[in-house]
Amino acid sequence: MTRPDVPCSAVAVDLAVLTVRDRCLHVLVVVRAKRPHQGRLALPGGFLEPDEDLDQAAHRELAEETGLDAADLNVHQLRSYGAPDRDPRGRVVSVCYVALMPDLPLPIAGGDARAADWAPVEQLLAEPDQRAFDHHLLLTDAVEHARDRLSHTTLATTFCPPEFTIAQLREVYEIVWGTQLDPSNFHRKVTGAPGFLVPTGGRTAGTGGRPATLHRAGPATRLHPAILREPHSEQHTKGATGHEYR
Amino acid sequence: MTRPDVPCSAVAVDLAVLTVRDRCLHVLVVVRAKRPHQGRLALPGGFLEPDEDLDQAAHRELAEETGLDAADLNVHQLRSYGAPDRDPRGRVVSVCYVALMPDLPLPIAGGDARAADWAPVEQLLAEPDQRAFDHHLLLTDAVEHARDRLSHTTLATTFCPPEFTIAQLREVYEIVWGTQLDPSNFHRKVTGAPGFLVPTGGRTAGTGGRPATLHRAGPATRLHPAILREPHSEQHTKGATGHEYR
DNA sequence: CCACTTATGGTCACATTGACAAAAATACGG
DNA sequence: CCGTATTTTTGTCAATGTGACCATAAGTGG
Known part of the structure; x- marks a missing residue:
């Protein structure tokens, strides 16, 4: 159904899942199993499916990565990122979501066997160039978003x-x-x-x-x-x- | 460069250009010249070009529709919309931007000859089903966004x-x-x-x-x-x- | 000069806030 | 069992922000 006369992009949905743990703010990260950025820490995420709303995709990804039903959690769209060179594989526009949750037992190793774990936000933000893609930017924005929202x-x-x-x-x-x-x-x-x-x-x-x-x-x-x-x-x-x- | 194994979407950038005019909040709208939604009012916008950042695309569209250089104006990303059926032509994910500007002389008829004009927001919001696509939703969110931002x-x-x-x-x-x-x-x-x-x-x-x-x-x-x-x-x-x- | 209009400044009661003190309710060590 | 440390909860007080409202300043038009 996509028209051939229009530039075409992959649309990804990425998640910044935040929690408070051991008196520190933590974020859920995965270790990338494939190129590009193999071995680097990234925010969990995936591509939008053909018949899926953006919010649905975010909830699906969250369920896949954490095993949690996002229904009663707090998942909100942050913003989208579309720098032309942000993914070396080609044009990918990423819609970032922020999810907040209590310190639940553990992030179950994801449905697709990627290792998912909590990482301290402070530590990640201190090393700006170690993240996959532009996920350092996504994380920075997500944390700032969460901070602002706490006030109001x-x-x-x-x-x-x-x-x-x-x-x-x-x-x-x-x-x-x-x-x-x-x-x-x-x-x-x-x-x-x-x-x-x-x-x-x-x-x-x-x-x-x-x-x-x-x-x-x-x-x-x-x-x-x-x-x-x-x-x-x-x-x-x-x-x-x-x-x-x- | 786009990988064939990943679902592909068109990415559009739409603009809610707001101004205050005749003691009313107005928004820049275009009359759609083509199907679908031919003849209906829509927010100006267009598809993301292959080598363009999202913000660049928003500025380009704004320049095309109003003839204004967006450099000193206020253009900010609002959020993205991706309901599977929001565009009958196929899968289109739309990134919405909000632009605020003073009541400048006139919106020049766009580069692509579409008629662009100011419309009173109150009137548009009162008829929820008369907009093209989901632009009524975009406009609602944009106005609420602007209202919130005025406070802080x-x-x-x-x-x-x-x-x-x-x-x-x-x-x-x-x-x-x-x-x-x-x-x-x-x-x-x-x-x-x-x-x-x-x-x-x-x-x-x-x-x-x-x-x-x-x-x-x-x-x-x-x-x-x-x-x-x-x-x-x-x-x-x-x-x-x-x-x-x- | 006078009425009118708009901008700006002041007053007062009240709410919110930060800094700080004090009281309440428990644990624990002797 | 008593005293002390610890944590929660309730007050107090001064400084500041706010809404309602009044007063003054500084123009215009008659």
Whole structure:
């Protein structure tokens, strides 16, 4: 059905699957088994199938790589990448998705036997030229995207198990943002944001301190008021990722 | 160069070019000259050329449709659309860009002689099924994107001429958001946001009121503090566009 | 000079925030 | 069993941002 008079490209869907693990932000990576970039770390992904929506492809790839049903996870399109030379095999336009998930037992070795494992984001970002294709750029953008979203949405709860304490949630923010947050003020903010947290009635025990009340994620998606990343101040002319707004 | 063993798609780049005109938000549309959707209004766009980056393609299309050099305009990728049946001719994945510009003299009839003209966004959004392809969805997302960005970035100035008054800037916010803003409080906020506005020294004249000082866009891109859309309050569980975060 | 219009500045009550203190509720060591 | 350390949770206070609203400044047109 594709028309012969129109330039034709392969369309790939790549995934930046993020989680918080061992007090660090991790991303799911695979070791490439084939050329090009054989042996290098890459984001999991694959080509769009003929009768598939982009979102469907992302969910399928996620299921193949992690064995997880993405239905209740958080998978969102980030942006597309189409530099003409980004894949030496030919023209490939890649649609990148970001998925956030709690620290589940393990990424099952993928359906197609590629080795998939968690890698610390900080370490990967420190060596810009070791990734396959332009996946360093994809990862940079994905992390920045996740950081931004934590401020304005209730996304942080997707890094947590179904029931969690406010300290666990605070740890997520601290790790993703690389900052320290005041426990007392953080508590006030998140409990004050309508629809963010729902107390389950349960409490923790055996942690050597006052037991914490357990919470579930509430119905809200946008956060009001937002939880700000920077202690305020400063001229904000920065923007790291190369996809600067305005 | 494209490998035969991989599903192949056409990749299109579509543009939602927004401007403020006659106190309404307008978008640049073309009347489709060919089937499918002949005679219907569509967002301008075209297919990705073999040796072109996505951003380059967006700039090229913008130049073709408006005759404008996009260098100093504001063109950003929104997201991609890839429903299998979105184009009856075959598989087409479309990367949508949003461009914001001041109300320049006119959109020159495009290089390929298609009629390009401004259409009021409100009117287009009111008739969901009259657009070509899924361009109603693209437009919905583009407008929501622009609205969100006004709060947190200095994007609003790109709707204004090089020199503008604070009242003109306020009008941009009011029109894009569909709200009324208090002139006095708005003035306090925008003049207080560091790097947002730079007074040029000039003043208006002949407007039947106190002359306003003229400003240029400042160096800042992010806005601090943000200029909030809603007078506060309310449970924010909404999200209109179908691409809900969380 | 006066009415009118628009821009800009000020006031005040209120909400949000960060820094910090204090209280509550547990574990653990003696 | 008591005191101390630890962690959660609740307050307090000053600084700042915000909305509602009023006042003043500085033009135009009669």
